[in-house]
Amino acid sequence: MPIWLLATTNVTWYLLPLAMVVSLVYSASRFERTEKILRRGFRLFLQILGLMFAVLALLWLFSLNL
Secondary structure, eight states: OOHHHHHHSOGGGGHHHHHHHHHHHHHHHHOOSHHHHHHHHHHHHHHHHHHHHHHHHHHHHHTTTO
16 A cells, blocks of 8 residues: 555544444344344444534534634
């Protein structure tokens, strides 16, 4: 991988696969059926993304008048 590609890649994009992996591993540790793991993992993935978006929006609102 070229070094210039690392400099231009935004680290924020790593949050999507990280949230997906965390939700699937957590769901796999709690459930045994594949369908339930995927369904709950996807739901947890959406909850994690929603929470991250809410925190981002709150921080953006707080920083408007800075």
